[in-house]
Amino acid sequence: MTTLTITAKGQITLKQELLRHLNVAPGQKIEADKLPDGRLVVRTASRTGSIDKFIGSLEQKGGSRLSIAQIKKISAEGWAGKR
Secondary structure (H helix, E strand, C coil): CCCCCCCCCCCCCCCHHHHHHHCCCCCCCEEEEECCCCCEEEEECCCCCCHHHHCCCCCCCCCCCCCHHHHHHHHHHHHCCCC
């Protein structure tokens, strides 16, 4: 079990091991649900991307060809709703 400390502002910082377990990085969101017995359930927030937003996100009219790394980055942003 991991123990977290509440700051004077009522905030907590999740330790790296918990962030890795949730598979989240800075800038990403998590959700917390309150349970009747006083516990919280924390999970990665649902992604907002959709296949409609993803289709066409790699298109570059008149541009050069994209590298695999660029395609991966753009794809991840598209599925996360950032494009």
